[in-house]
Amino acid sequence: xxxxxxxxxxxxxxxxxxxxxxxxxxxxxxxxxxxxxxxxxxxxxxxxxxxxxxxxxxxxxxxxxxxxxxxxxxxxxxxxxxxxxxxxxxxxxxxxxxxxxxxxxxxxxxxxxxxxxxxxxxxxxxxxxxxxxxxxxxxxxxxxxxxxxxx
Amino acid sequence: xxxxxxxxxxxxxxxxxxxxxxxxxxxxxxxxxxxxxxxxxxxxxxxxxxxxxxxxxxxxxxxxxxxxxxxxxxxxxxxxxxxxxxxxxxxxxxxxxxxxxxxxxxxxxxxxxxxxxxxxxxxxxxxxxxxxxxxxxxxxxxxxxxxxxxxxxxxxxxxxxxxxxxxxxxxxxxxxxxxxxxxxxxxxxxxxxxxxxxxxxxxxxxxxxxxxxxxxxxxxxxxxxxxxxxxxxxxxxxxxxxxxxxxxxxxxxxxxxxxxxxxxxxxxxxxxx
Numbered sequence: 515x516x517x518x519x520x521x522x523x524x525x526x527x528x529x530x531x532x533x534x535x536x537x538x539x540x541x542x543x544x545x546x547x548x549x550x551x552x553x554x555x556x557x558x559x560x561x562x563x564x565x566x567x568x569x570x571x572x573x574x575x576x577x578x579x580x581x582x583x584x585x586x587x588x589x590x591x592x593x594x595x596x597x598x599x600x601x602x603x604x605x606x607x608x609x610x611x612x613x614x615x616x617x618x619x620x621x622x623x624x625x626x627x628x629x630x631x632x633x634x635x636x637x638x639x640x641x642x643x644x645x646x647x648x649x650x651x652x653x654x655x656x657x658x659x660x661x662x663x664x665x
Numbered sequence: 666x667x668x669x670x671x672x673x674x675x676x677x678x679x680x681x682x683x684x685x686x687x688x689x690x691x692x693x694x695x696x697x698x699x700x701x702x703x704x705x706x707x708x709x710x711x712x713x714x715x716x717x718x719x720x721x722x723x724x725x726x727x728x729x730x731x732x733x734x735x736x737x738x739x740x741x742x743x744x745x746x747x748x749x750x751x752x753x754x755x756x757x758x759x760x761x762x763x764x765x766x767x768x769x770x771x772x773x774x775x776x777x778x779x780x781x782x783x784x785x786x787x788x789x790x791x792x793x794x795x796x797x798x799x800x801x802x803x804x805x806x807x808x809x810x811x812x813x814x815x816x817x818x819x820x821x822x823x824x825x826x827x828x829x830x831x832x833x834x835x836x837x838x839x840x841x842x843x844x845x846x847x848x849x850x851x852x853x854x855x856x857x858x859x860x861x862x863x864x865x866x867x868x869x870x871x872x873x874x875x876x877x878x879x880x881x882x883x884x885x886x887x888x889x890x891x892x893x894x895x896x897x898x899x900x901x902x903x904x905x906x907x908x909x910x911x912x913x914x915x916x917x918x919x920x921x922x923x924x925x926x927x928x929x930x931x932x933x934x935x936x937x938x
Contacts, residue, residue: 535770542689542769567772568685602908626773649773661681662821 529618532627532643536614539566539641539650540631543612545605546660548576548598557591560601562608563660564631564639569652570660572631572639576601583608585636608633614641626651667705668712668749674786676713676720676890676899683709684906689769699909700759703917704752706903707891711748713899714887715741718790720899721828722869722886727793730879734794740880741887747932748891748925755921781812835870847876853885853933857926860889860896881933888929892922 546563553559560576562583575584578596581604615630621642628640642651671679683705691698713719717727717737727737785808792801809816847855852872859868865886876882890897894904894911904914 539770541693542686544685544689544692546685565685567689567769568682569772643770644773647771647773649771651773654775658819662824 528645529620529627531648532618532645533614533616533629535643535648535650536618536629536631536641540612540614542566543571543609543641545574545609546570547663548596548601549573549659549663550596550598553591557593558596559589559591560596561589562601562605563656566641566650566652568657569650569654570656571641571650571652573653573656574638583633583636583638585638586640612638618643620645624651667708668715668745671709671712671899672715672719675718676709676897677902679709679712680706680899680902680906684903688907697759698907699913699917700756702903702907702909703914703921704756706900706914707748707752707918707921709899709903710887710890710897711745711752714748714883714890715745718786720887720890720897721866722890723883725866725869725873726879726883726886729873731796732879734790737883741883743932743936744884744887744929747928748888751921751924751928778813781808831867832870835867836874839871839874842871845875847872848878849881849937850930850933852876852878852881853888853930854926856882856885857889857892857929860886861893862895864895865889865897884929884933888925891925892918 544565546565549561549563551559551561560578561573562576563570564572564574575586575589576582577584577590578592578601579590581600584590612631612633615632615637618627618629620626621628624642624644625646626642626644628642630637631639631641643649644651667679667683670682684702687701687705688698690696691701710720714723715738717723717732717734723737726732727734732740785805788804789801792798792804806817856865856868856872859871863871868889869882869886872882872886890899892900894900894914900914900918903909904911
């Protein structure tokens with residue numbers, strides 16, 4: 515983000531535009547098939563990929579104990595098994611409770627604004643919006659992982 | 666859009682973008698999700714039928730018969746047009762409305778990588794047309810290593826091995842089975858129906874050694890992809906990526922498949938008179 519661009523288009527306005535872009539994308543977000551990861555000590559945790567137009571944009575921690583979402587930075591580890599079909603049934607409810615926060619942080623390496631997505635006061639994900647092109651930045655590594663699992 | 670993407674970059678790849686988009690659009694617009702998912706799945710299969718690189722069965726036929734790229738496209742175009750018209754009629758008849766609204770924000774593409782991939786695709790087509798398969802592979806590997814070396818590390822080699830073994834298996838089965846040699850209308854019908862049972866890529870492998878005619882085989886196996894979930898890998902991906910069940914998919918697709926079959930046979934007969 516060059517200073518000359520910043521003079522033409524103040525920083526606050528750029529952040530506002532990124533937030534509006536994230537808001538426009540919000541209705542099109544879906545939650546993909548649960549990703550179940552196992553730890554070396556036998557625990558497991560469940561993430562739900564947040565999808566936009568077939569691309570993963572972030573992963574959301576799922577709390578199988580309360581069948582709800584867990585904030586970023588707090589994966590819920592459990593012992594035993596999870597009912598994937600029950601999680602899938604919860605997805606629509608979880609999605610309808612998501613909102614875009616009125617604030618954004620800037621990530622210089624990606625030249626993108628990270629706009630937080632909240633679910634019941636918890637920041638559960640970020641939607642990254644490319645500065646200048648105002649397009650949604652996918653998580654390519656996660657997208658590849660998901661596509662591999664489908665086939 | 667789905668048809669064009671499938672013709673360019675293969676039906677299975679197009680499905681990964683089209684189906685989630687269809688699900689999201691259905692949710693936002695209140696359209697019938699099942700019909701939209703079925704619509705984009707059929708569109709991917711129809712669009713992919715047009716080009717030799719659109720789907721695996723076309724690649725097999727293209728390689729085996731050494732059909733020129735544009736001859737393949739020219740020969741398949743009437744059938745692709747017919748199937749597209751049937752699909753458009755189905756979409757309008759079933760939804761009764763055209764859903765339009767504000768376009769969602771675009772995805773941020775890595776333009777450099779996308780352009781290099783497109784260039785590589787075009788180069789591969791030219792190399793393969795000239796029978797330079799090893800050279801095509803070598804150029805692809807060198808460019809991938811130079812531009813995006815991670816691709817080579819993350820490539821799903823097991824999936825490649827699975828396909829290679831599947832091809833070997835069906836080639837072996839094909840040489841063991843006593844299948845009468847087929848041609849024309851009969852070949853189209855057998856290829857379309859066999860695809861419903863063993864999928865259209867194995868059906869192509871099985872039947873390609875039993876006929877000298879590439880066009881009826883291409884028509885039949887691509888027609889076969891417009892049927893059951895088993896008919897085409899793209900159908901399977903469509904069901905896996907959406908909340909649509911196999912039963913719901915078949916309920917929508919099977920009546921339409923019968924229309925595709927009769928219309929295709931009529932066009933083929935008309936074109937051979």
